[in-house]
Amino acid sequence: MSATLEDLKKTFAFAIPADVLAKLDPAKPLAAQGVDSLAMTAMAVAMQNAFGVKVSVEEGLKLKTLNDVLAFVNKAR
Amino acid sequence: MTTRAEALARLSQQPDTVQPGLVYVVEAFRPEDAEAVCDLFYRVYQDAYPVDMYYIPDAVRGAVAEGALYPVVARLAGGEVIGFAALYRSSPPFAGLLEFGLGMVHPAYRGSLILFHLTTELMDLMNSLPSVEAVYGEAVCDTIITQHSSALFGFREVALELELMPGGGSGRISCLAVFRNIRDRRRTLHAPAFCAGELGKLLAWAELDREVVALGEESLAAQATRLEVQTFAHAGVMRGNVYSLSGDGAAAMRQAEAAAAEQGCRVFQWFLNLAEPSAAAGAWPLARNGYRLGGLMPRWFDDDALLMQKLLDPPAVERINLYSDRAREIQAMTLAEPAL
Structure with missing residues (x-):
């Protein structure tokens, strides 16, 4: 079964500050919406643990938005 | 030996050649990275980082050579270092216990996965070094995100260092000490x-x-x-x-x-x-x-x-944000009067 945006938001509940997560536009760059390097780190580990996917450097460079992350998770797992 | 003032004067003269959005590699520090590492510290902290060594390339190389610093870097094809994290000797007298930290990312690459890749590389390095028996970190409590990441990387909460660091403005920041054992005995x-x-x-x-x-x-x-x-x-x-x-x-x-x-x-x-x-x-x-x-x-x-x-x-308890129930229990221990 494919993961959904809601699944991702639940997974990232402690990775991204709550106020940022609540307003996150899945089509806009995460970095432009207040998701910093620390939050990106927590997101990547949470994603690895929850969905069993590992992000390489090359793949990581393409993950700009939450929609990108969702597409990556559903393709990789 | 170069002084901090001389090093900062040199760094302030150098243009920032880092371009955003480029492919990078994450790997162990090489001696020739030292100049670019110092440049990164300057780009991130300007002249405010309190430890002189990180502005002086020979000092960084020296610390690595003597086993006091084990860095990993994110490096662009041109040699610029855009991310840094390290295991390092700090306050503990036991040389086998290293601190895990110093994570930083060049401003042009903030909001990227560089810090994640640096941390993963550092975890691999930590497990491969026979001289490293345990590691600890000090996760800041002005946010829960570092604590959360530490837990995801297998660190355990062991202490709460109240008001440890100067924060922005007049406040101070408490740190949750987190620990990971690698090899030990009873x-x-x-x-x-x-x-x-x-x-x-x-x-x-x-x-x-x-x-x-x-x-x-x-x-x-x-x-x-x-x-x-x-x-x-x-x-x-x-x-x-x-x-x-x-x-x-x-x-x-x-x-x-x-x-x-x-x-x-x-x-x-x-x-x-x-x-x-x-x-x-x-x-x-x-x-x-x-x-x-x-x-x-x-x-x-x-x-x-x-x-x-x-x-x-008195500690500003209202500014302490904790991720886990264990951390909250540790906080309660630190605030309680000792039952002598």
């Missing part, structure tokens, strides 16, 4: 009776194999007092290591505290070696002098340390 510890219950919990949470011997206040004094004290004037913090205490031990600790206060310290930490009964018994005079439990610092002396801490100003 050890015997002497737990002061008034905090034995708390220590038992912390030992269990950190999954440490220890024989705990209950310690009474009347515990025998050692032949001599052996203390080491460091003051961090820029942070207003005194840190002392207690190896053994004789009859003059309590007075020696009070004198060290007074001297540090004269230098501007407002936060005082004593690390008591729990393998040595006379050092562990130092918890009583400290508790009577306003100190409270900070937590357990495993492997600090190779053997574990009890952290006792005292603040001259």
Whole structure:
């Protein structure tokens, strides 16, 4: 079964500050919406643990938005 | 030897050649990265980073060569370093216990996965180094995100260092000490009776194999007092290591505290070696002098340390954000009056 945006938001509940997560536009760059390097780190580990996917450097460079992350998770797992 | 001022003058003259959005590699530091590492520190902190070494390339190379610093870097094809993280020797006297941290990313690459890749690489490095027996980190409590990441990377909460670092503005930032053991053996510890219950919990949470011997206040004094004290004037913090205490031990600790206060310290930490009964018994005079439990610092002396801490100003508890129930329980321990 494919993961959904809601699944991702639940997974990232402690990775991204709550106020940022609540307003996150899945089509806009995460970095432009207040998701910093620390939050990106927590997101990547949470994603690895929850969905069993590992992000390489090359793949990581393409993950700009939450929609990108969702597409990556559903393709990789 | 280059001075901090000379190094900063050189760095301030150099243009920032980092372009955003480029492919990078993450790997262990190479000596030729040192100039670019110093440049990164300057881009991230300007002239405000308190440790001179990170502005002086030869000093960085020297620290790496002597095994005091194990960095990993994110490097662009042109040699620019856009991310840095390291294992490093800091306050613990045991050389096998390294601190995990110094994570930073060039401003043009913030909001990327560089820090994640650096941390993953550092975890691999940590597990591959035979000289590294344990690692610890100090996760800031102005946000829960670092604590959350630490937990996801397998670190355990062991202590809460109240008001440890200067923060933005007039406030200070508390840090949750987190720990990960790599290789260890069974050890015997002497737990002061008034905090034995708390220590038992912390030992269990950190999954440490220890024989705990209950310690009474009347515990025998050692032949001599052996203390080491460091003051961090820029942070207003005194840190002392207690190896053994004789009859003059309590007075020696009070004198060290007074001297540090004269230098501007407002936060005082004593690390008591729990393998040595006379050092562990130092918890009583400290508790009577306003100190409270900070937590357990495993492997600090190779053997574990009890952290006792005292603040001259009341902690801003409302600014402490904690991720886990264990961390909240540790906070309650640190705020409680010792039941002497």
